[in-house]
Amino acid sequence: MGLVKRKAIQLVEPGVRGQKQEWNKLVADLEDDEAAVRRQAIRDITYSPDAAATLVSRVTREGDVAVRELILNTLIRLNDPSAIGGLVDCLRSEDAALRNEVIETFKQMGKEVEPILQSLLDDPDPDVRIFVLNCFDSEQHADVESWLIKVIELDLQVNVCATAVDLLCELGTEAAIDPLVQLKARFTFQPYIQFAADLALKRIREV
Secondary structure, eight states, rough: OOOOOOOOOOOHHHHHHHHHHHHHHHHTTTTTTTTHHHHHHHHGHHHHHHHHHHHHHHTTTHHHHHHHHHHHHHHHHTTTTHHHHHHHHHTTOHHHHHHHHHHHHHHHOOGGGHHHHHTTTOOHHHHHHHHHTTOOTTTTTHHHHHHHHHHHOOOHHHHHHHHHHHHHHHHHOOGHHHHHHHHHHHHHTHHHHHHHHHHHHHHHHHO
């Protein structure tokens, strides 16, 4: 009689099984109807390397403002580069409140987010470029002025340039004077550009 081969049995350590079960429960709790359950899941989920991606996936569907705020604050604390791409997608959302919350989140992130924000200044959608400009915070990003100068030198969309000028009015230095003068010449028949650039130039020259 031939020998009957037994099927190989993969042994899983109890600790690993327990962690997987706990993770599955937390993911399920993120979809719970009760906001309190979702909040607790957010607090407990941060130990996992997949936490950032999971939270980004949830924030786009989260309707409770307080829960959404907790998710975004948790993402700031995690500071995980894997979350940044998902948050960028939120800038394209039709939900204005979500967009504004993500803009405030980006303002509080450090250098990890800078390369992506800079690349988005070339996005084909001018609205996205404007949203990205609103993410810039001089306290977090030391090179903000140089990015804004590049925008007013190269961007062809008047509203994008106007947003950049508004920011330069707050933080521009002498380095922005010539680009602002050139911008006025480029948009001679745009009253707001003329007004905002003059205001920025006046403030810079008086400092």
